[in-house]
């Protein structure tokens with residue numbers, strides 16, 4: 253299938269999952285994860301109507317963002333933040349979904365160019381408390397969220413998580429539900445959130461069932477990626 257056909261099939265699946273929880277599919281954002289994918293495929297997805305893309309590796313991303321400046325793309329950074337890369341991230345991205353430390357947020361805030369609107373951010377949560385996963389502990393989320401309100405060049409939009417690597421849908425659903433409960437708790441305690449980012453190629457329907465408002469899909473849309481990134 254072409255990228256355009258895959259995109260259509262993904263939208264159909266999102267609509268089906270959304271209908272089960274009585275949600276408008278337009279309220280679920282689709283991030284096309286283009287790491288390890290060539291420019292032609294990004295252009296093909298854009299031409300088919302996809303306007304939001306996610307990248308993990310700063311060097312690779314900046315090259316692509318520069319090469320695709322003619323396209324009105326909203327770029328999301330979804331990789332691990334390295335302190336020496338925050339300036340490039342602040343200059344090139346519209347969103348950063350992977351905030352885990354106040355220190356990184358402060359650098360992004362200070363380095364966000366005046367000419368650009370505030371950088372949208374999400375806190376990345378290690379909801380399964382897996383020692384091999386990035387993200388902060390669920391108990392630490394509210395404190396970090398409150399401290400981030402001091403940074404005027406950032407706009408905290410919500411929470412993000414990467415699901416545990418498991419093929420057990422019951423276990424996956426358990427952690428998606430836990431994440432949704434944490435998100436609701438933050439909202440009740442005063443956080444003005446509108447984004448719960450969870451669900452990837454293999455598990456996005458389950459994530460939507462649990463309340464995801466933003467799914468991040470790579471291989472299902474573009475096919476296998478090159479693992480060798482610059």
Ligand SMILES: *Cc1c(COP(=O)(O)O)cnc(C)c1O
Nearest residue numbers: 285330452453468469470471472
């Ligand atoms: C790579 C990546 C994705 C996309 O994963 P697929 O399984 O290819 O859909 C989503 N989110 C994050 C944070 C990623 O790093």
